[in-house]
Amino acid sequence: MRGQLTGVVAVLLGVSLLVLMAPVLILTRADYQHRALLDAVIRAQGLVPVADTVAAGTLPTEPMDAGLAVSIYRPDGRVFGVPAPLDPKVLAAARRGAATIGLDGRVDVLLPARGPGGGSSSVVRVAMPDSSWERAALGSWLLVVGLALALLLGGVLVAELLVRRQVGWLHALGAGAERIAEGDLSARIQPGGPPEIHRVGAALNRLAVRVEHLMEAQRVRSADLTHRLRTPLTALRLGVDGLPDRTAAARLDSDLIALSQAVDEVIRTVRWSREPGAAEADLVAVASERVRFWSALAEDTARVIGIGAPEEPVPVRVSRSDLRAALDALLGNVFAHTPNGTPMWLIVTVAPDGGGSLIVDDAGPGFPPAAQLGRGRSGAGSTGLGLDIVRRIAVDSGGSMTMDRSPLGGARVELRLGAPFREAG
Template sequence: MRRWLALLVAATTSLVLVALLVPMALLIRAVAENGAMSRATAAAESVAVAVGTPDLTLAVEQVARPVTVFLPDGSTVGRSAARSDAVRLAATGRSVTAETDGGREVLVSAQSPGGTAVIRVFVPDSELTKGVREAWLALSLLGLGLVVLGIVLADRLALAVTRPVDALAGVSHRLAGGDLSARAVPGGPPEVRSVALALNHLAGRIDELLVAERESVADLSHRLRTPLTGLRLDAESMRDPEEAARVQARVDALERAVSAVITEARRRSAGRGSCDAAEVVRERVRFWSVLAEDQGREVTISLPSGPLPVGVGAEELAACVDALLGNVFAHTPEGASMSVRLEPRPDGALLAVEDSGPGFEPDLLERGNSGGGSTGLGLDIARRTAESSGGHLTVSRAAGGGARVAALLKGIKMA
């Protein structure tokens, strides 16, 4: 935009200057020519007064320019010059101005006792154009300076518009990237300030809607947990053990699905944050270790000794760990061991969960696909968590034959 405005101003200024300076340059040349011709005519008339008197020679010598007097008897006084057609025409009693080699000649007729005399004054081209080139050069420099000044002013004006627009684009990109705290600083022309205020209002409205969504998700969580608990109690009170186990399994599947939906909604509502992955993984493994002990599962955990910052929020990473560990408990027999490893990487951290169960196919990253009757939402939550930080999720077979799920989480620099 700055370049186009500069080109537009340069073109407009150039057209205006051409329309103004060209006639002015022609006028300067005409004034210079008229001045030279007027001075030559005055000199010729001053000599014409002395024609027919003894002072003619003195009058010719006093004129500071080439003067020739053609007398009626054919003789001449002053500088020698050829008797041209213009001289013969002036001898008929007419004053004449004619072009000649190297300039112009001014011919003035004067009456003498013996007839008509002709006074010729020669005006060289150098006198006709005296000062014209200097004036034209000054006009050219003035025009060039005005064009440059116009371009500079246009660039400053364009900068006053493009800077706020670029800032607005940067804020919109930050908002699109999940930074809901980004706000524009109103500046520039009134229209751009209006856009900045509208963008800030939009960002604030988005933030309000997300807060409302988080509250709705929390309310949904409480509302669904109560009937699910009631169903679980009803299933446990059934007399038929097989029927109770079947209903209990359905309740467990429903609870996992509801938990996955709530977790995913929370993940979308929360903006991208950061946390210490080692602390979050340690806390979630400690939580699941109680159930693992009840089922006779051996849990191996490997965590770094220091903090390991990653580009996901603590709740989001906790949901990811819960989804991966929940899959192990849901799809492997009791007593199957598992391991949780969190290893630092040059660009972040690698979270790997392995089990010694039957395993599953490694092409299960599509939403809704899994094995053993699962919905696949657990893997989808883990995949989205990894991708939200800039990483990825891989599913493969563990060395012992079970499943291995590894989430690469991009790191951040903690203050």
Template sequence: MRRRILVLVGATVLLVLVAFAVPLAVLVRTVAVDTALSTATTQAQSLTPLVATADRATMEPTVALADDRNAGDVSVVLADGTVLGAPAPRSDLVELGLRGVSASTEAPGGREMVFSVQGATAGNSVIRVFVPDAELTRGVARSWLLLAGLSLALLAGGLLIADRLARSLVDATTDLSGVSEQLAGGDLAARADPDAPAELGVVARALNGLAGRISELLREERENVADLAHRVRTPLTALRLDAEALRDPDESARISSGVDGVQRAVTGAIEQARRRGGEGRAADAAAVVRERVAFWQVLAEDTDRAVTLDLADGPLPVGCAPGDLQACVDALLGNVFAHTPDGTAFGVELSRRTAGGARLVVHDAGPGLPPGADPTSRGVSGGGSTGLGLDIARRTADATGGRLILSGPPGAGLQVVLELAGPQR
């Protein structure tokens, strides 16, 4: 596009310059010739009265002086053939002048002009002026060089202006293309430059408005899904507790399996809504943990659980999306309610890591891990926790560059330590 604009502007400027410079160059040449011939004619006319009335002795010094002052040759040919001033051949044009005819013609090396002077006592005389080519083209070469320089300067200026204009258009178009690719790739925070030139600015503002509207719609969808999912978790936890209270082990396992399936579907819905929403990869751990702990404290009061909190003041930036951290905290706290009896106390601690990020600890006074259990494997459940929830926590920690640590002997409760690294710069 940039090259095409430069070619178009260059061709247009060249056409204008040719249409302007060529006639002007011809005019300069014509003016130079006319000026030289006019000067010669004036010189000859000034000698006409003298040649018509004076004798040879009077004319000779005057003609010699005129020849010295003129760039060409000035001669006077008398009727008897005598030549005064510059030597001059007795050409056909001179013969024609002696017959009473004034004329001019091209001659080798210049232009020959003869002026017939009639009325002299000895017969007709001729004033001959020869104008050389150098005089006919005096100043033409310099004028043409100036004209060529001016034309080149105009062409260069036109190309420079066209290049700046083309560059701004190309840069704006490239920016629009890049922003479109970013939006297509899921980066809904990308925005085009609304100050782009001409109609590209209108397109950029329209694209930004579209991106903003898409972000709003996705945010509303994500919030609705997340809110619905969080509302569903509480009755799911209650169903799990009811299922574990059943006396029939097979029936309890069947209902618990169904609840686990619904739990996984709800978690998947949250994650899918969060991915479509294009959340940033940074969250304030202090704000998120406080908000989710406040949510679960309501259920803790209903199940007579004592809650111990030790939460550091924020902000505590970590390198994961807010929705990911919310799902992680919900999974850890949901495990406490799902796999410990009512009345079991638990605690939540949040502190700042020395290397940046946050350290989240969730501990309970429940039965802990069963011997030989691998709680980080998806779908494996023990008496103290669920593999599904801990797998979510592990993946969240790994995504930030942190780690998940489990501790606690069987029957002595479970402590889950989640180390989250800070956001990457």
């Protein structure tokens, strides 16, 4: 866009300068021709009084430095000065007293000089070749063209600076809008530039604030709704405990536990921190921390938890609490759906384009062949919110989650987490 606008300005300015420069060049050429013609007339008038008395060899036979060629045609046919040929008819007219200024449109002046007694006169001729005065005009032409090119270059540079400034505001506006579109509702655009761009930037900022408030209100309402479910669940559990049929009571109690776990996961979902622009955590540090946390349970169940990670931090676009929740869900799945003694391994790597990758492998039975999402269920009758939450955490960070078979023979879950947002400049 910037190149197109600068190009349009350059073309318009160039055409304008060309239109203005053409008459200047034409008038400059005509002015130098008139000056040369006036110089020739003055020289000729100065020779008219002495034309009949000048001696042979007095006048130079070659054009002078200025290019003026002086000739005197005597009545007896002799030619003093530069022996330039002349049309007999024109010479005869000059002898009869007809002065000629600008012969054939050139710098060529013929003036008659009457002899004593009014007899046949001598003719004074002063001529200059076009190349002489055109060389002088060419210098002025070059000066005019150079000035025009300087004006064109200056105009293009000024236009480039102005266009770059305006396009820079548009780029900043687009970058801010892109961050908001990617979910970074904390991103704000610094309004600037022309009033139109300023108004658009301010409107985008208001839109981001409005959306952020609406999402926060929706999360609060959702959390409140899920918390309200705890009261009837508690009442149901008390009622189940009072049933005389203990077999039915045990079955209902199992269903209530599954329902309670699902409600807990919904509450955890709506409590997510939604500040992608400010969310950032070190994947290596959080993974190491959760491995240490789960190591006690692993020791009690005869499991081994290994971790492979780089020494340097791996920042990702996830809040620390969300990243801990995702790791707890993945490790908890392994503990819940593999037999005791099953080893597991965490691998942390740096992504080439920023962010990081986390792989959780185990040597268990692997995912069921029918539905991999079933591994995310936290209990009988659950809706599988465990892995669904993990998946959404990865997607909201700009990454993804995939499930496959691990080299250990069990299940593999790989999280690709995006890089944190960075302020431009």
